[in-house]
Amino acid sequence: MNPLYSCAEIRAIEEAAAAALPDGVLMQRAGQAGANAALDLLPFSTAKARVLVLAGPGNNGGDALETAAHLAYAGAQVSILHFPPQSISSTERAVALQRAQTSDARFAELDLAEVAGTDWTLVVDGLFGLGLQRPLAGALRELALAVNGLTCSVLALDLPSGLDADTGAIVGPDGVAIHATHTATFIGNKPGLHTCDGRDYAGLVDVARLDIDIGHFAPARLHLNDVKFFSRHLRSRVHNSHKGSYGNVAVIGGARGMSGAPLLAARTALNSGAGRVYALFVEDPLPCDSGQPELMCRLADDFDMRSSTLVIGPGLGASRLASALLARAIASDSALLADADALNLLAAEPALQAALAQRPGGCVLTPHPLEAARLLGATIAEVQSDRVGAARKLAAKLNANVVLKGSGTVIAAPNGDAVINTTGNPALASAGTGDVLSGLCGSLLAQGWPLWEAALAGVWLHGMAADVLVTEGSGPIGLTASELVPAIRVALNRMVQHHGR
Numbered sequence: 001m002n003p004l005y006s007c008a009e010i011r012a013i014e015e016a017a018a019a020a021l022p023d024g025v026l027m028q029r030a031g032q033a034g035a036n037a038a039l040d041l042l043p044f045s046t047a048k049a050r051v052l053v054l055a056g057p058g059n060n061g062g063d064a065l066e067t068a069a070h071l072a073y074a075g076a077q078v079s080i081l082h083f084p085p086q087s088i089s090s091t092e093r094a095v096a097l098q099r100a101q102t103s104d105a106r107f108a109e110l111d112l113a114e115v116a117g118t119d120w121t122l123v124v125d126g127l128f129g130l131g132l133q134r135p136l137a138g139a140l141r142e143l144a145l146a147v148n149g150l151t152c153s154v155l156a157l158d159l160p161s162g163l164d165a166d167t168g169a170i171v172g173p174d175g176v177a178i179h180a181t182h183t184a185t186f187i188g189n190k191p192g193l194h195t196c197d198g199r200d201y202a203g204l205v206d207v208a209r210l211d212i213d214i215g216h217f218a219p220a221r222l223h224l225n226d227v228k229f230f231s232r233h234l235r236s237r238v239h240n241s242h243k244g245s246y247g248n249v250a251v252i253g254g255a256r257g258m259s260g261a262p263l264l265a266a267r268t269a270l271n272s273g274a275g276r277v278y279a280l281f282v283e284d285p286l287p288c289d290s291g292q293p294e295l296m297c298r299l300a301d302d303f304d305m306r307s308s309t310l311v312i313g314p315g316l317g318a319s320r321l322a323s324a325l326l327a328r329a330i331a332s333d334s335a336l337l338a339d340a341d342a343l344n345l346l347a348a349e350p351a352l353q354a355a356l357a358q359r360p361g362g363c364v365l366t367p368h369p370l371e372a373a374r375l376l377g378a379t380i381a382e383v384q385s386d387r388v389g390a391a392r393k394l395a396a397k398l399n400a401n402v403v404l405k406g407s408g409t410v411i412a413a414p415n416g417d418a419v420i421n422t423t424g425n426p427a428l429a430s431a432g433t434g435d436v437l438s439g440l441c442g443s444l445l446a447q448g449w450p451l452w453e454a455a456l457a458g459v460w461l462h463g464m465a466a467d468v469l470v471t472e473g474s475g476p477i478g479l480t481a482s483e484l485v486p487a488i489r490v491a492l493n494r495m496v497q498h499h500g501r
């Protein structure tokens with residue numbers, strides 16, 4: 001189910017597969033797959049298509065040369081910008097070069113004005129793939145910038161040049177990468193295409209397995225999120241049920257001046273099915289939430305934490321009272337999700353971290369990159385330069401199911417399993433959407449979902465609700481966290497209708 005492989009894993013699969021095949025077969029298959037993907041982006045009358053193929057010095061360039069030859073044979077007007085290797089290249093690359101040279105493809109000189117001034121139908125990016133060693137520099141950097149200024153489709157072979165296949169970060173400080181609209185990736189899917197800058201730079205991703213025997217693929221520890229991972233917990237409601245059947249959620253937060261955050265989380269918990277929802281305040285509880293009077297607003301200090309699933313953190317503040325509430329929540333036997341200020345308190349207090357890590361039932365943590373950086377004693381840049389690694393490290397350190405938020409949210413379990421989410425969009429980049437996510441995950445926990453599946457489903461539904469709202473025109477600009485709440489309710493009900501038991 002949607003496995004993702006690291007560079008090292010892909011190299012190992014390729015090596016094992018290549019050993020059982022005649023020389024050059026994999027590159028030929030990659031070139032054919034690249035050409036097929038390109039033809040899908042060209043008009044039916046291929047002869048009218050002007051295709052610019054960028055062929056780098058390594059095997060990614062070999063794939064590009066094969067692709068160029070196929071496209072020329074199909075009748076397209078193909079121009080190749082060829083960057084020959086400095087030293088001896090692979091035999092298969094030399095064969096691919098010969099094939100391109102004997103086709104009708106034209107080998108062009110690098111002329112940035114021509115790149116920018118030609119009405120290309122498609123650019124094929126075969127500059128660099130898994131072998132990128134350093135940031136694009138000099139003429140290559142200028143070329144990438146010129147391509148990024150074009151309005152035509154751009155097909156990346158294996159991955160957009162300049163992007164790190166493992167992390168999705170653009171290589172180098174102030175680095176550049178080719179901004180592809182489509183990526184034909186070879187052998188297996190790669191995490192870097194789906195998180196950090198990957199979602200922006202890879203565009204639509206298609207995996208070409210190159211007919212490699214399934215036996216060469218070891219079980220993956222990293223996947224793309226999939227409804228199949230959690231659908232068995234989607235349950236239709238039975239008639240003979242009551243509010244007590246669907247659990248209690250207590251959202252603990254709301255320091256003075258910060259009452260909105262727990263209300264958003266609590267409203268989401270209620271609208272995603274929890275039987276009873278409490279909004280608990282560190283101090284000065286609101287008498288009620290007039291926009292959602294079903295919520296029970298209370299002072300947190302008096303609350304019996306054993307009675308509910310606990311979502312602690314939204315607007316919690318950093319007071320001693322807040323810290324004491326967090327300590328009580330960690331010590332309780334209730335299912336626990338910690339977010340926002342609870343994560344900052346944890347980062348500041350090693351004793352709380354130790355208590356959390358020893359919690360028999362575990363927990364869910366939902367940090368954004370800054371909160372994750374504080375918990376890891378790292379910088380935001382360090383977290384973002386390896387989001388999967390950071391989420392796994394935090395999960396192991398705190399014995400927690402960690403949801404590292406942002407584009408391509410990463411969910412990591414203490415045992416090292418990790419998932420990258422595929423739903424969601426920049427409409428979510430507004431205050432309060434994280435509170436909505438914590439309330440949603442808390443609600444699923446209260447309804448009996450295990451921690452891991454609640455995190456996967458919560459992140460998936462939260463992103464799906466935003467995707468639907470954007471499709472309907474309510475975003476990405478100006479979508480508010482409150483608007484997500486009814487959209488999540490619809491998405492959850494639809495999912496139960498389709499997949500529920």
Ligand SMILES: NC(=O)C1=CN([C@@H]2O[C@H](COP(=O)(O)OP(=O)(O)OC[C@H]3O[C@@H](n4cnc5c(N)ncnc54)[C@H](OP(=O)(O)O)[C@@H]3O)[C@@H](O)[C@H]2O)[C@@H](O)CC1
Nearest residue numbers: 014027030057058059060128129130131132133134135158
């Ligand atoms: N083996 C497989 O799994 C299969 C691989 N396949 C394909 O091969 C790709 C991997 O090929 P690869 O290993 O040759 O690496 P690739 O990405 O072409 O780049 C390496 C070259 O670039 C150079 N170089 C690097 N960075 C640079 C920079 N910033 N600026 C300038 N130069 C730079 C580097 O030279 P050097 O660092 O020594 O200067 C070297 O010459 C893979 O992504 C897939 O597309 C398929 O055919 C199917 C089977």
Ligand SMILES: Nc1ncnc2c1ncn2[C@@H]1O[C@H](COP(=O)(O)OP(=O)(O)O)[C@@H](O)[C@H]1O
Nearest residue numbers: 368405406424425426428429431432433434435
């Ligand atoms: N560009 C984006 N693409 C996809 N999801 C995003 C993007 N920006 C933010 N999000 C999501 O929105 C939510 C924001 O949470 P958070 O930063 O905690 O906000 P807040 O604290 O204001 O509630 C997270 O679920 C995050 O993954």
Ligand SMILES: [K+]
Nearest residue numbers: 125128159161
């Ligand atoms: K590439």
